[in-house]
Amino acid sequence: MSAVAKRVITFGTFDVFHVGHLKLLERARERGGSLTVGVSSDDLNYDKKGRYPVYDQAERMLLIGALRVVDGVFLEESLEQKRDYIIEHEADILVMGDDWSGKFNYLSDICEVVYLPRTPAISTTAVIEKIRH
Numbered sequence: 349m350s351a352v353a354k355r356v357i358t359f360g361t362f363d364v365f366h367v368g369h370l371k372l373l374e375r376a377r378e379r380g381g382s383l384t385v386g387v388s389s390d391d392l393n394y395d396k397k398g399r400y401p402v403y404d405q406a407e408r409m410l411l412i413g414a415l416r417v418v419d420g421v422f423l424e425e426s427l428e429q430k431r432d433y434i435i436e437h438e439a440d441i442l443v444m445g446d447d448w449s450g451k452f453n454y455l456s457d458i459c460e461v462v463y464l465p466r467t468p469a470i471s472t473t474a475v476i477e478k479i480r481h
C-alpha cells in the first residue's frame with residue numbers, strides 16, 4: 349500500500365509579493381504532496397492591518413495561483429473560519445510563518461500545525477517604504 353501524499357494548507361495576504369513569501373510557500377510545499385493557499389480578502393486585511401492591500405484580492409489570487417509550488421487558491425474571508433477551511437480542503441498540515449507562533453495550536457485536533465521561521469529583513473512594508481523614498 350502506498351503512502352497517501354499529505355495535503356498542506358497555508359494562509360496569507362501576500363501583498364506586494366516578495367522572496368519572503370516565496371520561500372514560505374516553497375517550504376510549505378516541501379512538507380507534503382500538494383499546497384493550497386488561502387489568500388486573505390481585502391476586507392480581512394483592512395480589519396487586521398487598518399489598510400487595504402496594494403494589490404486587490406483578485407490580483408493576489410492570480411499571482412499566488414500561478415506559482416509552480418501552489419496547487420490551488422481560495423479566498424480567506426475570516427480568521428475565525430480556519431477550521432472550516434481546513435476541513436473543506438481536507439488539509440493534513442497547516443503551515444504558518446512564526447509571526448503566528450502558537451496562535452493556531454487549537455487546530456491541532458484536526459491537523460498538524462507547523463510554524464516556519466520568517467525570512468529575515470524583508471516585508472511588504474519595507475518594500476513599500478523603499479519605493480516611497
Ligand code: C2G
Nearest residue numbers: 359360361362363368369372388444445466467470
Ligand atoms: N513571511 C515570511 N517571511 C517574511 C514575510 C512573510 O516567511 N519576511 C510569511 C508570513 O509569515 C506568512 C506569509 O509569508 O506566513 C504571508 O505573509 P503575510 O502576507 O504578511 O500574511 P498575513 O497578512 O500575516 O496573513 O490567516 C492568517 C493570515 O491570512 C496571514
